[in-house]
Each structure stands twice: as C-alpha cells, then as structure tokens.
Amino acid sequence: MESVAEAYQVCAPSGCRTRRHRDMLRAMKPQLSSISTVNDQTERLLGFSDAVFAIAMTFLALDLGAIPLDVGQPDGPTASEYIHENMTNYAVYFGTFLVVGFLWWRHHLMFRYIKRSSTGLVWTNTLMLAFVAMLPYPASVVSEAPGFGLALLILLVPLTLIGLLMWLEWEIAVKQRLVIPGLPRNYVTYIRSQVVASPIVLLIASVLAFVSWQTDSSTVLRLAAGMWALLAILPVVLRRRWPAPQQAYSVPIDTLSGDWRSLEDTAEEEATRIRTLLEKLRNGSDTDRITILTDGILAIAVTILALQLRPPPEDEVITNEVLLENLADVPGTTYLATFVLISLFWRGHVRIFAFLRGADPVVLWLNLFFLMFISFLPTAAALQARDENSTTVSFYLLMMLFTAASLGLLGQYGARAKGLAITVGGGLDRKIATLRSITAIAAFAIAVTAVWVFDMPVLSNLVWVIFVIGGQYSRQLRRKERLPEQAVAT
Secondary structure, X not given: OXXXXXXXXXXXXXXXXXXXXXXXXXXXXXXXXXXXOOOXXXXXXXXXHHHHHHHHHHHOOOHHHOOOOOOOOOOOXXXXXXXXXXXXXXXXXXXXXXXXXXXXXXXXXXXOOEOOOOHHHHHHHHHHHXXXXXXXXXXXXXXXXXXXXXXXXHHHHHHHHHHHHHHHXXXXXXXXXXXXXXXXXXXXXXXXXHHHHHHHHHHHHHHHHHHHHHHOOHHHHHHHXXXXXXXXXXXXXXXXXXXXXXXXXXXXXXXXXXXXXXXXXXXXXXXXXXXXXXXXXXXXXXXXXXXXXXXXXXHHHHHHHHHHOOOOOOOOOOOHHHHHHXXXXXXXXXXXXXXHHHHHHHXXXXXXXXXXXXXXXXXXXXXXXXXXXXXXXXXXXXXXXXXXXXHHHHHHHHHHHHHHHHHHHHHHHHHHOOOOOEOOOOHHHHHHHHHHHHHHHHHHHHHHHHHHHHOOHHHHHHHHHHHHXXXXXXXXXXXXXXXXXXXXXX
C-alpha cells in the first residue's frame, strides 16, 4: 500500500500524475465539506434550531401523558377502553411527529451545504422556528376535532409556511453565496428540488382541507390527510429528474479566502490559544458550556410560549364556529412578538460570545441573571395575553427591560474585562455593540414609562419604533465607515 510520503515524492516534482495521488493530497488538507454538519459561522444557529425542533416534537405528546386517575379503577374505564378512545390522538401525534421530523431532515440537508449566515438567513430561519414552536397547538386542535376540515387546515397552514420558509432559506443562501464556494449547479438544483417538494405537497393538502371545510366533505378531508404520504414519495420521484450527487462536495480550506474557515480547521489552534490565555486568569474557563446552556434555555423558553395557544376545552361541543372563536382568542400577536424579542436577545448573545472566548465568575453570574429573566418571559407574556391592561403590559415590558439590561451588562463587561481571551473588532464594532445595548434598554424603559404614566397599553409599540430608529442609525454608521475604504480602494 502506497504511503502518504510516497505520494508526496511522486507529486512533488511535476504535480500529481494520477487521480489517486491527487485524492490522497486532497484528503490531507483541511476541507470545507458537506460531510460536516456544523461550521464556526453556523454552529449556534443550528444548535438553536435543533433545540427548538426537538422540544416542539416532544411537546406534541405533552397532553398524551395526562392519563385520568380513574383509568383501570373499578369506577373508571379500562386501559384498553382508554387506548381505544385516544387512538385518534395517538394517530395525530405519530403523523405530525413524522412530518415535523421530515421537515427537520430537509433543514439538515440544506445546512450541510450552507456554511455561512446573514441577516436575511437568520431572520427567515427565526420566523420558520416560530411556526415550528407553535405546532403543538394546531396538533391538539386536530386531536379535539379530527373530522373537521378547518381543524386540519389550522395544522397544515403552519406546516406549509415552514416548508416555504425553508425553501426561501435555500434561495437566500445561494443568492448571497453562503453555500460552500464553487458548489456545482447539480448540487444546487438537487437540494432545491428536495426542499421545494414539502411545501408543494402541504399546499395541495391545505387547499383540499379548505375545500373540505367549505363543503363539509369527508371524502375530500380524507384525501387531504392522505396527501401526507406524498411527502415521502415526491422527493423520490424528483430524484429521477434531479438525481442526488454521487459524492460529498469538499473544498480545501487553503484555497479559500481567510473568512472561509471550517470549525474543524480552527478548533485546535483556537483552543490552544484560549487555554494559554486562561491559564493566567484566576478561576477562568472557556465558554462552550455557557453557550450550550444558553441555547437550550432560550429554545425551551420560545417553545413554552406556544403553550399559551390552547385548543377548545374537551367538554365543549366542537363546531366550525367554536374553532374560529378559538383561533380569535389565542394570543397569536403576543406569542409572535415575544418570540421575535427573545430571538433578538439570542442574536445579541451570539454576537457577544463570538468575541468573548473566556469566562470568569462575573461573566457566569451575569449570564445566569440573563437566563433567569429569559425563563420568566413566557410567564409575563401569558399574563399580558390573559388580561391586556396597563398593569400587565408594564410588567411584561419591565421583564424585557431587566433582560435587556442584564445582556447589555454582560456585553459591556466582556468587552472590557482584563485577562479574558477576547477578540474584539475595531472601534466601530465596539460603538455599534454599545449602541445596540443602549437602544434595547432605552426602548423598554421608555415604553414601560409611557404605558404606566398615560395608562395606554398601545404605547408598548414604541419599542418597535425605537428599534427601527436604532437599526437605521447603526446602518448609517456602517455605511460611513465603508465609504472611506471604498475611496481608498479606487
């Protein structure tokens, strides 16, 4: 068997003479590859996404474990009778779980090739996760009203939107060149065909469910439910037109620009550098477990938000009118607004820990305070949704203010602490980071004061106005910074 050294000797004088030699040398170099499921620029995005998917899929079975105490007792139903009565619930759970798992698989397939992130990609993914986290609600509605086309439509609409947003994520990644550089056309079209199959099937099923609702046709309803089988069939059919690539796609790291570096390539040297610096710090450590804990708690918090979305009571007679009233009563606006705000806090945490590579007791405690308020936000949101008045809205905004303040303190301390392994950007990066912290704190402080003083809950929308103004100012600062650079370049 030929050794690597022999391969070097053969290739060194005049280049690689055989394909086998070229493959051997290529294997020796660090690769940016579709085999790797994470990259340094997408690691936390994927960790957060996987956590939301996992928790939402688990919450689908949340109500199934609430077994009445009288089951198996002399005055209650037998276990067999109870199982028979709940077969529809179990069928809805198994069916929905498999569909959500299939959509996660599509997400996994895309991000094997997506190795960078952008603002558009992150926000599209965040909106997609908002629909994933709320899936236990429409699934429970179908369990309560299995024979209603409207109930099935309530479940199919968010599933369709998840599929469409995933498709949009792939198009954004290709257009903004976030995929592995030089990705061949057949790889792009294969992933596109696989991702677009899900929303096509789910959209057709949604149309059939709508027709069933309007015509009260059980035949069309069964046809809509049967469309779910196409989720597994259509990708197989599409592979005949756009076949799967024969092998993984990889690019040697040393052929790319400096900002394209794989997690595997940077992990060892980064760990060595951080360890050397932290050895000089009393009671210091790296930040790996902090970020894992944070992503997990934030994922649980945004998924718990969806528990506010409850189906009609079991003892209520189900009609289309009851389902529509339930849709009108669920606090969808509060859910989406809180989901977006928590996602903004998560993005801020990601930015901080992209620079902060070491932790001391102060960092640990500030992060714990931040997580404490994050974990309480679903409770504050539930109170506001139950009775939206000046008191509940002020309490909600006050919790948001405490969350923003703790995150801001964490960022400011991390950027200025001595002895930590910190890689900080230029003066503009520091200025924008500080501006973001001040904007968030000021937005919630001004809003809670206005709501409390004027007794007008609608003034809580000042938060979004201030966020937009702060974002525009940050972009102007970036633009002014780029103009001198572009002038020097020309």
